[in-house]
Structures are given as C-alpha cells and as structure tokens.
Amino acid sequence: MKKVFVFACLALLFAACQESLEDRCAREAKEYTAKNCPARMDQNIILDSLTFERNTHTLHYYYRLTGIADNEEKLDSLKAAKTLKDGLKNTTAMKTYKDNGYNFAYTYHSEKDPQKVLFEATFTEKDY
Numbered sequence: 001m002k003k004v005f006v007f008a009c010l011a012l013l014f015a016a017c018q019e020s021l022e023d024r025c026a027r028e029a030k031e032y033t034a035k036n037c038p039a040r041m042d043q044n045i046i047l048d049s050l051t052f053e054r055n056t057h058t059l060h061y062y063y064r065l066t067g068i069a070d071n072e073e074k075l076d077s078l079k080a081a082k083t084l085k086d087g088l089k090n091t092t093a094m095k096t097y098k099d100n101g102y103n104f105a106y107t108y109h110s111e112k113d114p115q116k117v118l119f120e121a122t123f124t125e126k127d128y
Contacts (some may be wrong), residue, residue, distance in 0.1 A: 026052040031115045044069035058103040066111040075119045086123055101125040
C-alpha cells in the first residue's frame with residue numbers, strides 16, 4: 001500500500017511539472033524574440049518580434065518593410081495574404097499549434113512611418 005501511495009505522489013508531481021501548450025508557446029515566442037529579433041528575413045523584410053496572445057491563442061509576427069517593399073501597392077500586387085496562407089498550410093514547423101487550432105497573425109509596418117500598418121492578416125483553423 002505504501003508503494004502505491006509513493007507512486008501516486010510521484011505521478012502527480014511529474015504531471016504538475018509539465019508545461020501546458022499555452023505556456024510553451026508564450027515562452028518560445030518570448031525566447032525567440034529575445035534571441036533572434038530583429039531578424040532580417042530578406043533584403044527588405046525584418047522580423048521585429050513574435051508574440052503569443054493567450055486570450056485568442058494567436059501567434060503574432062510583427063515585421064518591418066524597408067526599401068522598395070515599404071509600399072502598400074506592392075503588397076497588394078504580390079497577393080501577400082495568399083502567399084502567407086499557402087506558406088502556413090505547407091509548413092510542418094507549426095504542426096503542433098495548427099493541430100490545436102491556434103491562430104496566426106502577421107502585421108507589416110512601414111520603416112519610413114513605423115506607426116503605419118502596410119498589411120495585416122490573421123489566419124484561423126479554417127484557413128489552413
């Protein structure tokens with residue numbers, strides 16, 4: 001009987017120490033931002049930060065567009081929303097989050113006018 005009690009206590013202890021997916025997502029977003037941002041994605045795109053919004057289960061990427069990409073008309077002509085959605089559908093790196101119905105948001109700011117949002121998109125489970 002004593003062995004069963006000790007085993008049950010250990011099982012509860014290990015279960016209590018496990019990190020929830022929400023906690024993991026928040027931690028990983030914070031760590032990624034601290035370690036890697038700002039990160040140049042290509043010649044004209046810089047990832048400024050990655051955040052996790054618990055209330056909506058949303059991973060939110062904040063980018064800054066520079067040079068010739070710092071232009072709203074260019075984004076419209078490139079079909080940015082479709083490109084992002086297709087990339088999200090085809091990535092395996094986010095499988096755990098997609099399997100759990102998380103949302104993905106992308107915000108692109110202008111480097112010339114940091115308060116100006118050039119493009120914004122949010123994708124939910126039905127999109128990917």
